[in-house]
Amino acid sequence: MDAVELLQRLVRIPSPNPPGDTVAVADFVAERMRAIGCEVRQPAPARKPQARNTIATLGVGEPRVMLHAHIDTVPIAATEAQKWSVDPYAGEVREGALYGKGSIDDKAVLAAMMRVMMAAARQEELAGSIVLVAAAEEEVGGQLGTKWLADNGHLPVCDFIVVGEQTGNKVATAHKGVLRATVRTTGKSVHATNPDRGVNAILAMSKIIAALDRYHHDLSRLIHPVVGVPTCNIGMIAGGSTANAVPDACAIQLDRRMIPGEKPEDVVGELRAVVESLHLAPATASIGDFVYSRWFDSPLNTDHARRFMDCARRRLNDDPGPVGYLPGSDAKHLMDLARGDMIIFGPGSYEVAHAADEHVRLEDYALTTDILLDFARETLFAD
Numbered sequence: 001m002d003a004v005e006l007l008q009r010l011v012r013i014p015s016p017n018p019p020g021d022t023v024a025v026a027d028f029v030a031e032r033m034r035a036i037g038c039e040v041r042q043p044a045p046a047r048k049p050q051a052r053n054t055i056a057t058l059g060v061g062e063p064r065v066m067l068h069a070h071i072d073t074v075p076i077a078a079t080e081a082q083k084w085s086v087d088p089y090a091g092e093v094r095e096g097a098l099y100g101k102g103s104i105d106d107k108a109v110l111a112a113m114m115r116v117m118m119a120a121a122r123q124e125e126l127a128g129s130i131v132l133v134a135a136a137e138e139e140v141g142g143q144l145g146t147k148w149l150a151d152n153g154h155l156p157v158c159d160f161i162v163v164g165e166q167t168g169n170k171v172a173t174a175h176k177g178v179l180r181a182t183v184r185t186t187g188k189s190v191h192a193t194n195p196d197r198g199v200n201a202i203l204a205m206s207k208i209i210a211a212l213d214r215y216h217h218d219l220s221r222l223i224h225p226v227v228g229v230p231t232c233n234i235g236m237i238a239g240g241s242t243a244n245a246v247p248d249a250c251a252i253q254l255d256r257r258m259i260p261g262e263k264p265e266d267v268v269g270e271l272r273a274v275v276e277s278l279h280l281a282p283a284t285a286s287i288g289d290f291v292y293s294r295w296f297d298s299p300l301n302t303d304h305a306r307r308f309m310d311c312a313r314r315r316l317n318d319d320p321g322p323v324g325y326l327p328g329s330d331a332k333h334l335m336d337l338a339r340g341d342m343i344i345f346g347p348g349s350y351e352v353a354h355a356a357d358e359h360v361r362l363e364d365y366a367l368t369t370d371i372l373l374d375f376a377r378e379t380l381f382a383d
C-alpha cells in the first residue's frame with residue numbers, strides 16, 4: 001500500500017464526532033500496526049466504548065518517542081454538505097491534493113506517522129521505542145480520549161512527543177488555554193412607565209462589560225513570544241424579556257484566553273476583582289460557572305527538539321519556527337507525560353481543516369512524512 005492509498009483508506013472510513021464512533025478507523029490502524037509486528041492495545045472508556053483508541057508500540061526502553069494523532073473528525077454540517085465539490089468520504093485526488101473530511105485534520109499526519117512505524121518495523125533493532133497513539137475524542141475536547149488515556153495509565157512517559165495537527169509543517173511549541181465564565185447581574189423588575197423605581201440588571205451589566213473591555217486591553221501588556229497576548233472576549237449576552245419592563249436579570253458569557261504561565265486560579269481571581277471592584281448597588285453581581293482547558297508550552301531545549309528542528313529546517317529549506325498553534329489540541333492532556341519536549345507538527349492549515357473541500361496537498365503530506373522519518377532515523381534507527 002503506497003502513501004496515497006494509505007491516506008485514502010483512512011479518509012474512506014468516516015469518523016465524525018459527534019457521534020464519535022472511532023471503532024472502524026481505530027481497528028484499521030490496529031490491523032496495519034499488528035501486521036508489521038507492533039504490540040497493539042485498544043483501550044476505550046466504559047462510558048463511551050465506541051470511542052476506541054489504538055496504541056501501537058515498537059521497541060523497548062529509552063529514548064521513547066510518542067507520535068500522536070486523533071482519529072475523529074468534525075461532522076459535516078447540513079449547511080456545509082452542498083458546498084463540497086467532491087464526495088467527502090471518497091479520498092479523491094485532484095491536481096496534487098487529496099480531498100476528504102478528515103484528510104488534513106488529522107488523517108494525513110496520522111498516515112505519515114503510520115509510515116514512520118512501518119519504517120521502524122523494518123529495522124533489525126531500535127535504539128529505544130516508538131509509540132503511535134491514534135486517539136478518539138479530540139474534536140470534543142479529549143476528556144474521554146487523550147485525557148482519559150493519560151489519566152488511566154494507558155500512555156507512557158516519553159522523551160519526545162509529536163502531536164499531529166496542522167502547522168504547515170512548522171514546529172509549534174505552544175498554544176493558549178481557555179477559561180470560560182458566566183457573569184450574572186440581578187436587579188428588580190417594575191413597569192417601564194417608572195423605571196427609577198426598579199433596578200435595571202442590564203444597566204448594571206453594562207458597567208461590568210465596560211470594565212471587562214478595559215481589562216481585555218490591559219492584558220495586552222503581557223506577551224508570550226510564540227502565542228502573543230492573553231485576551232478576554234464577551235461572546236454572549238442575555239437579559240430582559242420585554243421592552244416595557246425593567247429587567248431584573250442579565251447574564252454574559254466570556255472566554256478568557258490564557259497564555260502559557262498564567263494560572264487558572266489567578267485568572268479567576270482577576271475576573272472576580274473586575275466584577276467586585278464596581279459600584280453596582282442596589283443591583284448585585286456574581287461570577288461563576290468556571291470551566292477551563294490548559295495551555296501548552298514546551299521550552300524546545302532538549303537534544304531531541306534540536307534534532308527535530310534540524311530535520312525540519314533541512315527538508316523545508318526554510319525557518320521551521322517555533323510557531324504558535326491557535327486552536328487547542330490534545331497536547332494539553334499530555335503535559336505530564338512529556339519528560340522532554342513536546343511539539344505540534346503536521347501538514348496544512350487548521351483553517352482548511354473544518355471547512356468544505358477539506359484537502360491536503362500531497363507534497364505537504366510527503367514533506368511531513370520525510371521530516372518525521374528523518375527524525376526517527378536519527379533518533380532510533382541503528383543503521
Ligand SMILES: [Zn+2]
Pocket residue numbers: 070105106138165166
Ligand atoms: Zn485536529
